[in-house]
Amino acid sequence: MKRAVLADTGPLYAAVDPDDAHHKRAREELQRLAREQREVVVAYPTLLETYTLVLFRLGQSAASVWLNDMASAVLINPTPEDYRQAGARIRSLLDHPFTLFDATVATLAARLSLPVWTYDHHFDLMRVAVWR
Numbered sequence: 001m002k003r004a005v006l007a008d009t010g011p012l013y014a015a016v017d018p019d020d021a022h023h024k025r026a027r028e029e030l031q032r033l034a035r036e037q038r039e040v041v042v043a044y045p046t047l048l049e050t051y052t053l054v055l056f057r058l059g060q061s062a063a064s065v066w067l068n069d070m071a072s073a074v075l076i077n078p079t080p081e082d083y084r085q086a087g088a089r090i091r092s093l094l095d096h097p098f099t100l101f102d103a104t105v106a107t108l109a110a111r112l113s114l115p116v117w118t119y120d121h122h123f124d125l126m127r128v129a130v131w132r
Contacts, residue, residue: 004039004074005131006109008118009101012042012050016066017058022119029117040117041074043108049101082107089126098122 014022015030033040047070055063078086086103106126109116115131116123123130 003037004041004114005033005117006041006043006105006112006114007046007073008105008116008120008123009046009050009053010119011117012046013053014119016054016062025119033117039074041076041112041114042070043105044075044077045101045104047073047075076108076112078104078108082111085111093126096122096125098126102126 010022011026011029014020014026017023020026051063051067054066082104083100085107086100089103089107090098090100102120102122103126105116105118106123106128108114109123109128115129117131
């Protein structure tokens, strides 16, 4: 895989919602990713989570446009082992409220040696590379 980042839900959602606190940052980072010729890799759970947020917060029309825009993203499926490792990651860090979504993305990032494009500090706590 050429230079890439593994996207988290936060920036994907922020890029589409003009009222999101990180909207401007997300749009600028999308431009930077394009300039750096980095692929945006999206795990299917992240695709599902982001689509759901767009649908319920911005409506069906925005969700449809967003899903169409995602057609150019590189989509990947976590393996059953990725989910097992994500569960183990959560169990090893019980003092932090990590979601299974985040733990799965962290596991994929580690396996694929990709930094995560995120605004969530939990990824630093899970000790995975974050694209900044």
